[in-house]
Amino acid sequence: MAINSISNAAANLQGAGLGLQDLLKILLTQLTYQDPLKPMDNQEFVAQIAQFSALESGRQVNERVDQLLSIQSTSQTIGLLGKTIEAQTASGKVVGTVSSLTLVDGKPTMTLNANGQLFTGITFADLLSVR
Structure with a gap:
């Protein structure tokens, strides 16, 4: 049975989906081309900003988890020295x-x-x- 490190699985998930910059471009495009007679609802705008904030927080958590997985992989490998x-x-x-x-x-x-x-x-x- 092959043993796959968790960091390999995490690396496969990176690069999927939109990033924060892509979503900010979409929001800016929405604001640029909105109808001046029917501007975006303030609550909808605030909700989108909150979603961007949550997205950024999630991205930072993912970076920290990747760092922890790297440390764990190194620790596991050190335990094999001499075995x-x-x-x-x-x-x-x-x-x-x-x-x-x-x-x-x-x-x-x-x-x-x-x-x-x-x-x-x-x-x-x-x-x-x-x-």
Whole structure:
């Protein structure tokens, strides 16, 4: 059974939907082209501003959660240092001891020592089992 890190799942969700800048452009366009004889209702305008505020707050929460997930992934990987694991590599399944850890683009990667042969770039998502 493959173990996928939570940060991989979160990364798949990024980039979906409209951003705050897109919604502000829509609001500005609404204000620019509204009928001067029938201006936008104040309550509707305030409701849209509140929605933008909630959107920005949600975006900030998502950024913080992503940071926490990155820290959690790093902590989990540190716990594997010196342990024997089975991992999926380009050449197939490999069993060996985690001999070192590095951060690549802020994500932890492991070096696996399998009978003297080193396999680098093993990620938490490549982990099949811990022995």
